[in-house]
């Protein structure tokens with residue numbers, strides 16, 4: 001393609017001008033690898049935006065989508081229905097923590113987040129606690145690109161062009177502490193007390209009776225793969241319980257096996273009130289997201305004395321048949337190949353690979369949890385970040401990783417084998433050595 005062919009597409013979250021000068025186009029993918037337009041193979045060490053947990057172009061998913069598109073291409077879920085959406089909700093609920101067994105489908109993670117926040121607001125109102133309108137997020141959190149998700153999100157670059165966003169939002173401090181916890185293997189030992197800010201600053205400032213929900217990613221992904229300190233999530237849960245605040249885990253990245261369990265909530269042993277998911281539900285093959293909701297919350301809506309719509313919210317494509325088919329294909333693949341268990345099985349090898357970067361030039365942190373990791377570089381104010389340069393050099397050397405601020409994120413498909421990890425860390429080391 002020449003530059004004129006690229007003109008019309010305004011690409012999301014991309015420096016468009018730079019991309020169009022130096023495009024990186026993929027034309028195919030299989031299992032662990034992309035194929036580029038010029039015939040190169042590139043190892044996908046980022047599960048393509050944290051999505052393809054089972055690797056690319058998996059046959060079961062492709063077959064399920066092809067079959068469904070010939071049988072029932074589309075049916076609305078507005079006062080009509082099709083069996084697959086109900087069956088999928090049951091299947092997803094069976095994977096989730098026991099008390100979260102009601103599922104609202106959306107078409108993306110951003111929509112899942114906005115849906116969860118609206119459920120929280122409406123839930124309190126239904127219970128006669130309509131003053132609870134304040135939403136709490138966390139610095140460096142990412143909760144999608146819609147207005148509510150951007151508001152509770154804590155990425156300055158994502159917020160600064162959009163004015164005031166939602167009123168009545170506050171943010172907890174992020175959990176990164178390089179001075180005390182750099183090069184932690186797994187969860188940092190220090191930092192559980194950071195959760196106390198919720199009770200010591202946020203609740204006194206806004207009043208518990210005005211706070212609807214706290215939303216956090218159990219592991220902050222886009223913010224740089226920030227692993228929660230030991231005990232931190234438990235403490236958030238306890239504080240929310242004491243003050244009647246709903247706890248939402250945004251598991252758009254951590255859902256579907258990334259930490260070796262269906263959801264991170266099970267890995268950490270902390271059960272939130274709502275879980276948002278997307279990405280891995282269909283292995284990225286068809287857009288889909290959703291919210292898992294505690295039965296008691298759902299029941300509150302169902303007890304409404306009015307016979308009309310209980311929750312005035314939804315998307316035309318909620319529960320889309322092709323997305324449901326892709327989700328079944330993905331869940332079957334995960335199960336048949338025991339892929340969730342692989343995060344456990346490969347975690348130690350991956351951890352050693354991540355920490356093999358310690359001591360390389362400009363590396364100020366390496367961190368990991370199960371099959372999520374990041375390598376962080378010393379910042380270079382006023383210039384393109386070292387992480388961006390490393391990720392570009394990796395691509396040239398046949399490896400896809402993504403820059404997340406000053407870090408590169410690592411999120412290999414769960415089918416990755418030792419040879420793929422060796423290629424990944426060898427290539428990253430080469431790239432790091434070539435960056436000043």
Ligand SMILES: Cc1ncc(COP(=O)(O)O)c(C=O)c1O
Nearest residue numbers: 108109110142143144250252278
């Ligand atoms: C934690 C989290 N929430 C929400 C989203 C938004 O998902 P989507 O891009 O599907 O809207 C993302 C995307 O990366 C995410 O990482």
